[in-house]
Amino acid sequence: MQQRPAEAGHGEPGPIPPGDVGLAPGTAPTDRPFSTAGTPESAWRDWRPGWAEFDLTNPPRGVVVVAPHPDDEVLGVGGLLVLLRSLGVTISVVAVTDGDASHPGSPTLSAAELARRRIAEQHAALVVLGLGDVEVHRAGLGDGRVAGHEETLAAQVEPLLTPDCWILTTYRHDRHPDHEATGRAAALAAGEAGSRLIEYPVWTWHWAVPDDPRVPWSRARTVPLPVAAQQAKRQAVECYRSQIAPLSDHPADTAVLTPEILARLLRPAETVFV
Numbered sequence: 639m640q641q642r643p644a645e646a647g648h649g650e651p652g653p654i655p656p657g658d659v660g661l662a663p664g665t666a667p668t669d670r671p672f673s674t675a676g677t678p679e680s681a682w683r684d685w686r687p688g689w690a691e692f693d694l695t696n697p698p699r700g701v702v703v704v705a706p707h708p709d710d711e712v713l714g715v716g717g718l719l720v721l722l723r724s725l726g727v728t729i730s731v732v733a734v735t736d737g738d739a740s741h742p743g744s745p746t747l748s749a750a751e752l753a754r755r756r757i758a759e760q761h762a763a764l765v766v767l768g769l770g771d772v773e774v775h776r777a778g779l780g781d782g783r784v785a786g787h788e789e790t791l792a793a794q795v796e797p798l799l800t801p802d803c804w805i806l807t808t809y810r811h812d813r814h815p816d817h818e819a820t821g822r823a824a825a826l827a828a829g830e831a832g833s834r835l836i837e838y839p840v841w842t843w844h845w846a847v848p849d850d851p852r853v854p855w856s857r858a859r860t861v862p863l864p865v866a867a868q869q870a871k872r873q874a875v876e877c878y879r880s881q882i883a884p885l886s887d888h889p890a891d892t893a894v895l896t897p898e899i900l901a902r903l904l905r906p907a908e909t910v911f912v
């Protein structure tokens with residue numbers, strides 16, 4: 639997930655209304671994200687868009703999930719990964735960054751310590767999802783600095799792809815620079831390999847609103863999660879203690895994933911853009 643939305647002005651899907659995101663002037667690109675609470679889950683819950691279900695009747699042989707930060711794979715598609723595994727799909731993960739910039743200025747953990755912590759959390763979360771045996775490819779890009787390295791990332795992802803596999807990645811207009819750059823890189827790799835690209839929104843639930851014309855809802859498909867998958871996802875999120883709980887009482891150590899943010903990401907259904 640990680641610390642800061644994209645800035646307005648990349649053209650699509652439209653500018654963020656002033657004050658919507660709350661990025662302070664001069665804020666470093668790796669600083670944490672939203673000073674506003676965002677669209678409450680209650681607003682999304684009351685919305686009935688009537689999307690079709692994501693079709694899993696002909697699953698691919700393999701799925702590569704590309705996560706800009708450790709936790710995005712769980713927050714975005716943790717439940718879907720459980721379903722895919724139950725269908726016999728081979729899953730692999732590309733960890734784009736190690737998430738070392740979630741707590742800049744922390745007096746508790748250095749960036750290197752944070753990265754080690756988050757890598758361990760990611761492994762624990764995958765174990766909880768029943769995916770402890772999946773291959774995790776660490777791309778080693780800088781947290782907050784994925785943009786500009788799309789071709790480098792695509793070159794690392796493409797060898798993992800085949801024409802009969804799917805690639806799951808963050809939505810290219812999710813308004814977090816790393817999420818968007820990761821989506822662009824995945825699209826590049828998918829295009830080269832002939833793989834099917836499927837995007838998942840994470841921060842979109844924060845800045846968008848129901849029926850938001852800036853979001854391609856016509857591409858949205860819903861993934862209803864069985865109770866067991868919901869529970870596994872919730873437990874996997876619990877593994878990310880560095881993100882859901884404060885590191886200390888210091889202001890730089892506050893939790894990144896607040897209950898309001900988690901409420902949007904722990905719904906009984908996930909959403910993908912096909």
Ligand SMILES: [Zn+2]
Pocket residue numbers: 639640706707710817
């Ligand atoms: Zn992220």
